[in-house]
Amino acid sequence: MSRVVVVGAGPAGMAAARAAAQAGTDVLLIDSGARLGGQYHRQDTRAGTERFTLPARVEHLAESVVWALEPVAGGHRVHVRTGPADGPGRSGRSIDTPALVLATGAFDRALPFPGWDLPGVFTAGAAQALAKGQGVRVGERVLLAGTGPFLLPVARSLLDVGAEVAGVLEAGDPVTGWLARPGGGLSAGIGKLGELAGYASVLARQRVPYRRRTTVIEAHGTDRVESVTTARLRPDWTVVPGSARRVEVDAVCVGFGFTPQLELAVAARCALADGFVTVDAAQATSVPGVFAAGELTGIGGAELSAAEGEIAGASAARLLGAHPAPPVRALRKARRGRRFAAALDAAYPVRDGWRTWLREDTLVCRCEEVTYGELRGAAREREVCGGRALKLVTRAGLGPCQGRVCGRAVAELTGIPDAAATFARRPIAAPIRLGELAEEPTL
C-alpha cells in the first residue's frame, strides 16, 4: 500500500509521476500505450527509442489497461491487464494504493450526421494519432471539420504525412467569440496563441482554405467516403439555405471538442460538475485518496495538464508521508491555464443547431446501429424518461464502446437529464475476455 498509482501517461500523468517520485515516494504509472506521452506527445511506435525518461522511482507499466477500480480499506484496488491489446495472453495484477492519481485524459467529441458511419469518416484525433504514431495518412484528399483550435495541429500533421488538406471548416465564429471576452482569459494564453499562430501560418503557406461558420453536414459513398456536403451555418448552427456544396474527398475528419474519459473517476465515486471531475486547489477529488489531473478536470491543453499533474503528484506523495516543497510555479501555471481554458470554452461552444443536420435514418449509436428516429420514438411515444430505460429500450450505448461515442449526443437528442452520467457509469472500465475474468486474482 506504499506506492502512488498514476493512471494515464500523458502530460498530466507523467508530471504527477515525476512530482511524486521527486518527493521521495515510489510510483506505479499505468498506461495503455506502448510508449509514454499519451495523445498530445504521441510517439511513433515504429521508431526504436523512447523519448521520455522518468525518475528511477517510477515503474512504468506500458500496454496495461485498468479494467476495474474498487474501494478497499484505506484506499483503492486497481485491477490491471498487461499485454497485447484486447488479449488473450495478458497477465493480470491487482494493486492497492492509498494515493491514486487519475489522469485518463479525453477523446474527441464527434457529432452524428448522415453518413458519419461510412469508412473514411474519422475523428480528428484518429488522423492525428495515425499520422504521428504510424506515419499513415487517413486519405489522399482530406477535409477537416468541427470546432476548436485542435483542428489546426491535425491539419499540420496531415500535411506532414503527405495528404492534401482540402480545407479546415470551423463551425463556430471564434473571432467574434474572442472579441466578446476582452482581456481575461485571452491574455492568460499568450503562449498557446503563439503556437496556434504557427499552425495558421503553415496552413496559409500550403494554401489550405480555412472557413468559419461552415461544416460537413453529410458524407456520401457506398462502402466508403467518396464526397461530402458542406454548408454554411447560422450562429445557432442551423444550415444557411442554399449554401450546400458537394466536395470530393476520400476522407473527412471531425472534432467538436473533447469528452473526458470518466469511467474510473465515476467508479471511484468522484463528484462531477458539468461533465468534469471536481477538484480542489491540491487536485484532490471529493473522494479521499483520489486525485485527478488534466483533461478529466476540464479541457485546457497539455501545459495546464502538466501543471495539474505536478500538483496532484505532490499531493499524493504528501498523503504517503513525504514532504514535497509546495509546487508554487505549477499552482500559478494552473490558475492561469484555467482562465485560458474557460476562455477557450466560451470561444468554441457547440450550438444546438447540429441536431437539424440529422435525418430519421441517421445512426446515432454506431455500435448498436440505433437511428435518430428510433431514439425520438422511444423518448416521445414510449415515454422513456431515464437514461437507463432509454438504453434498455433502444440499445443505444450498450455496444462495445459503452456509449463513449454516442452518450452525449443521445442525452442531448432525447433531453433525458441523467443520460450523460448514466453513459459514463461503466463498472467494467475496459472490456476483458471471460477467460481473463475467470482467472484467480493475484494481488
Added chain:
Amino acid sequence: MKVRIDGEETTALEGQTVAGVLLGRGLTSWRTTRGSGRPRGVFCGIGVCFDCLVVVNGVADVRACQRLVRDGDDIRVQHGAELPS
C-alpha cells in the same frame, strides 16, 4: 516481420499497429456490423470507439488501432459478432 492479411502474406514493421498495416495497404474497412452488415474501419483511432475490430490469430474483437503486430500474426476481416468456437 511477416504477417498474413486475409490469407495473403505481407511484411510489417516492429511498432506498427494492425490498423497502421491495414491502412498502409490501402484498406479502409475490415469489419461488418452485426445488425446491417455495413463496413467499418478506423473511426477514433485511439481505442475508444471499437469500430476497428478485427480477428487476430483466431481471436475476434481486437481493436486494430491498439494492437501492435507481432511476427506471424494472422489478421482477417471480422463478420458481425464472431463467437468463440
